[in-house]
Amino acid sequence: MIIIRPIQDSDYDALHRIAVESGHGFTSLPVNEELLRKRIAHAEVSFNSSVTEPGNEGYLFVMEDTETGIVVGTCGIEAAVGLEDAFYHYHLGKVVHSSRELNIYNTVETLSLCNDYTGASEICTLFLSETHRKNRNGRFLSRCRFLFMAEHSERFGETVIAEMRGVSDENGSSPFWQWLEDNFFSLDFPTVDYLTGIGKKEFIAELMPKYPIYVNLLSPEAQQVINKVHDKTVPALRLLEAEGFARRGYVDIFDAGPTVEAQASKVKTVCESQKCQVLIGEVESDNNFMVCNTKVADFRAVQTPVLLRETANQVVLPQAVADALMVNEGDWVRLIAN
Structure with a gap:
């Protein structure tokens, strides 16, 4: 039988294996023993805490095949993001440059650094081993979080978001990050992804451009991947869209993958x-x-x-x-x- 349950300390080896399997771009599961053990310990405290409103809790679940005793997948929920560490996004906006005298009217897309999702709940860390990508297990692993949220709504915010993995190649190189690296940083994408995953985010505030970026000044390769998802993430995105999640113009600051959002009470699994x-x-x-x-x-x-x-x-x-x-x-x- 396939069951989903809260993670426990004895699941460390399985979580480490999943972190390795998930590869580049899966920021929430860095291949780092100290951080993975802290993630498990934090989840155990969160599941055992008495909660009346969302705070710093992080809930991590695992999917277990009881016939073999093997953990084959994981998924998570962060109760409220950005309460301790700043939670950054780029917001896609527009700026108009016009001159009536010269009869010129140009609309330019911009990317503005923001913390607009502070306090929102985030569904995250969804990964299923290839051996069990059948029998609707992936759908089950994703949607079980909404059953938990429906039953324990006091633990979560009204806005729920999900950051979708953006475009990167088999070596973990992101076209969007490449432009930022060339102009503002001296770190490659896998390194930045890893540093973010282990909580070292100070460099974002220190080195990220503070003013809006004109999209048309980015490289053509970077422009093409803004608001696009990794090929392997398309099924997860479709699942969330079926639940009522939609894009609102927010993208990841590293790979420009879209962030989707929904009102918790209107998520299909929650309300139905x-x-x-x-x-x-x-x-x-x-x-x-x-x-x-x-x-x-x-x-x-x-x-x-x-x-x-x-x-x-x-x-x-x-x-x-x-x-x-x-x-x-x-x-x-x-x-x-x-």
Whole structure:
């Protein structure tokens, strides 16, 4: 059975393997033992904390194949970004240069450094090993976060964002960063990506251009990748767009990948999921639901056929599924069709 649960200290080796697999551009999982262990410890504290409003909590989940005991994927949620370290983006804007006397009117796109998403919740760190990219596991891994947010809404902000990986080549080189490197920095993209991942962000404020950048002054290669996603990120973007996420003109300051946003209460999985009371019995159905319990530290989620009795607000689960979810008959679960 495939389950999703909070990460724990014993998952370090698996998380390190995933960090290596994820490659360049996956800033939130640097290949660094100290930082990965801190990330796990912070998640454990967050899951075990009593929370009434979003703060510095970071929730990291893993997908486990219980038949083998192997962790095959991970995903995360940051409760509120930018509260301790500045959270930077570029915002795409326009400047008009015109002269009525000369009959000239030019519109120029600009990139302006900003901290507009400070305090927003961020879904992040989504990665699934290639061996398990089947049976809707990727979709499940992404959407389970919204079930958790729906059940524990007090822990998250009303605005939810996701930074999508921008364009880079197999060596980790970003055309957008190349222009910044040539003009403002002396660090290559993999190095900058790594420094950001381990929390060393002071160089951003020190070296990043403070004034709006005219897009038409960038190299043609840099201009072409602004607001574009990496080929491997397209499926993740499509999933989020189906949930109601949209671009609002914000892009990453390193690779110019788009940041998408939605109002938490309007995310499809959040507003369409329902709570039902558990009955345990035989289920003969080929439908497929995502089901999670209502716990925090002992959160569990699975994909499974169920027998839904909507008028009675009840759901029939097989005993093995109830055991995996750590629920008994009479307990409540949250679910949505997958």
